[in-house]
Amino acid sequence: MTGHLHSILIDLHSAHLWGFPIAFKPKPDGRCEKIPIVPWKHLQAGPPMDEEIADWCARFTDACAGIPSGPGPSTFVVDTDSTEGAEYLEKRGVPPTWRVRTPRGWHDYFKWPGFLVRNSVKQLGPFDIRGLGGYSAAPGSRYRLSSGQFAEYRWESDYGPHDLPLAEGPSWLLDELYQRFLMEQRRAAAAINTPPINYPGRMSAWGRRAFEQNLRELVATPSGKRNVALFNVARRFGQLAAGGELDGDTALEPVYVIAEAWGNVKHSRSTIDRAFEFGWARPRSAPDRRNNP
Numbered sequence: 001m002t003g004h005l006h007s008i009l010i011d012l013h014s015a016h017l018w019g020f021p022i023a024f025k026p027k028p029d030g031r032c033e034k035i036p037i038v039p040w041k042h043l044q045a046g047p048p049m050d051e052e053i054a055d056w057c058a059r060f061t062d063a064c065a066g067i068p069s070g071p072g073p074s075t076f077v078v079d080t081d082s083t084e085g086a087e088y089l090e091k092r093g094v095p096p097t098w099r100v101r102t103p104r105g106w107h108d109y110f111k112w113p114g115f116l117v118r119n120s121v122k123q124l125g126p127f128d129i130r131g132l133g134g135y136s137a138a139p140g141s142r143y144r145l146s147s148g149q150f151a152e153y154r155w156e157s158d159y160g161p162h163d164l165p166l167a168e169g170p171s172w173l174l175d176e177l178y179q180r181f182l183m184e185q186r187r188a189a190a191a192i193n194t195p196p197i198n199y200p201g202r203m204s205a206w207g208r209r210a211f212e213q214n215l216r217e218l219v220a221t222p223s224g225k226r227n228v229a230l231f232n233v234a235r236r237f238g239q240l241a242a243g244g245e246l247d248g249d250t251a252l253e254p255v256y257v258i259a260e261a262w263g264n265v266k267h268s269r270s271t272i273d274r275a276f277e278f279g280w281a282r283p284r285s286a287p288d289r290r291n292n293p
Contacts, residue, residue, distance in 0.1 A: 003057055003061035003062060004061065004062045004063070004064070004140070005021055005057055005060055005061060005062065005064070005065060006057045008065040008138050008139070008140040008141065009053060009056075009057070009065060011138075011140060012065070012067065012138060014161070015160075015161035016161075017067055017073060017075075017138075017161075018043060018047040018048060018067070018068075018073065019065035019066055019067045019068075020036065020040040020043055020048065020056070020065060020066055020068070020135075021036075021037045021038050021056050021063040021064070021065060021066075022034050022035060022036050022037060022063065022064050022065060022066040022135075022137065022141070023037050023064070024141075024143035026143075031103075031104075032143040032151075034066060034135075034137055036135070037060060037063065038052075038056060038060075040066070040068060040135070041133075041242075041248065042280060042281070042283075043073075044068050044069075044070035044071070044072050044073070044132065044133070044248075044280070045070075045071075045238070045242075045276075045277040045280035045281055046072050046277065046280075046281060064137060064138070064140070064142065065137075065138040065141060066135040066136065066137060066138060066141075067135055067136050067137075068134075068135045069117075069130040069131055069132065069133075069134045069135060069136065070131065070132045070133070070134075071112050071132070071273045071276075071277060072277055073112075074111060074112040075109050075110065075112055076109075076110055076113075076117045076130060076131045076134075076169070077107050077108065077109055077110070077129070077130035077134070077136050078094070078107070078108040078110065078127055078128075078129060078130075078173070079105070079127060079128040079129070079130055079136065080105040080106055080107075080108070080126075080127045081102065081104040081127075081128075082104070082105065082126055084126045085105065085125070085126040085127045086105065088125050088126050088127070089108075089127065092125075092170065092172055092173075093172070094108060094170050095167040095168070095170060096159065096164055096167060097110055097159070097165075097166055098155075098160060098161055098164070098166055098167075099155070099156040099159035099160075100136070100137075100139050100153055100154065100155060100156065101153070101154050101155070101156045102137070102153050103153070107130075107136050107137075107153075109166060110167055110168060110169040111166055111167065111168050111169070113168075113169065113177070114266055114269050114270065115177075115178055115181045115256075115269060116131070116132060116184075116252065116256065117131035117132060117177055117181075118131045118132060118133070118180075119132070119134040120180075124173070124176050124177070124180075129177070132248075133248070137153045138153065139155045139160075140152075140153065140154070141153045184253055185253065185256055185257045185260060202246075202247045203245060203246050203247065204244075204245045204286060206245060206287075207240050207245030207286070210240060211237070211240070211246060214233045214237070215233070215254055215255075215258070217229070217233070218230070218233045218255065218258055219258060223262075226259075227267075227268070227271055230259055230268055230271050230272055230275070231271050231274075231275040233255060233275075234252060234255055234271070234273075234276045234279065235275040235278050235279035236284075237251040237252060237255065237276060237279065238251075238275065238277065238278060238279025238281075238282075239279040239280070239282055239283060239284035240279075240284055240285075241276075241279075242280040242281070242282070242283035242284070243283040243284045243285035243286075244283075244285060245284070245286060248280070251276075252272060252273075252276055256269065256272065259272060
C-alpha cells in the first residue's frame with residue numbers, strides 16, 4: 001500500500017495521532033478551503049479501523065489528511081494565521097509543544113483539558129481554536145497555488161512529536177476556555193430548569209424523548225448511584241449522537257451541569273467523557289431508521 005495519503009497516515013500513527021482524507025477547494029481570495037471527503041465525526045472518539053484506512057488509501061491515493069481534535073485524540077489546536085496572532089501569543093506566552101507550520105502561520109497542539117473545548121474563530125484573540133467537532137490539516141498536506149507552486153503543512157523543525165512532548169495549554173488560555181465552558185453550563189442549567197427542556201442542538205423527535213427521559217432520571221438519581229448513572233446516560237448520548245439523533249457537540253452540556261452540582265467535578269467529567277466515547281463507538285438510531293436504512 002503506497003501513496004501520499006498512506007505516508008501521511010503512517011507519520012501520524014508514529015505520533016499516536018490519526019487522520020482521514022481531505023481535499024482542498026480553491027477560494028476566490030487565493031486560499032484553499034479544507035473539505036472532508038469521507039465521514040469522520042466518529043474519529044473524535046477513537047482511531048479509524050484498519051479496514052477504513054485500507055479503503056481510503058486505495059480510493060484516495062493522492063489525498064491529503066485532516067487530524068480531528070477532541071477528547072478521543074486528546075488534543076486541541078490553536079490556529080494562528082496572522083502576524084497579529086503570532087505577536088499576541090508570543091506576548092501572552094505559549095509553552096513549547098507540537099507545532100505544524102502552515103501556509104499562513106502555524107498550528108500549536110495541546111493536551112485536551114478536563115472540560116469541553118469548542119471550536120471558535122477569533123473569539124479569544126487573533127487566533128482560532130480547534131476543539132470538539134474541529135480538525136486541522138495534517139503535516140504532509142499540500143495544495144497548489146495559482147503560481148503552480150505548492151503551499152504545504154509540515155512539522156516545525158525541532159517542534160515535532162519526536163522532538164518534544166505534547167504540552168498542556170498555557171494557563172491563561174485554559175482559564176479563558178474554562179470560563180467559557182462554565183458560561184455554557186449555566187445556560188444549559190437554565191434550559192434544564194425550564195420545561196420543556198430547551199436543548200440547544202439539533203435532534204430528532206425520537207432523540208428528544210430519549211434525551212429528556214434520561215436527564216429526568218439522572219436528576220433523580222440518589223447519592224451512591226450517581227457515578228453509574230452518569231456513565232450510563234453519557235454512554236446513551238454518545239450512541240444517539242453517533243446515530244445522528246442528537247448533536248454530539250452539545251449533547252453533554254446538561255450532563256456536565258448536573259454532575260457539577262454533585263461535586264467531585266474532575267472525576268465526574270472523566271466518567272462522562274469516557275462513557276460518551278464508549279457510546280459513540282456503538283451508534284444507536286430510531287427503530288424505524290434501523291429497520292429502513
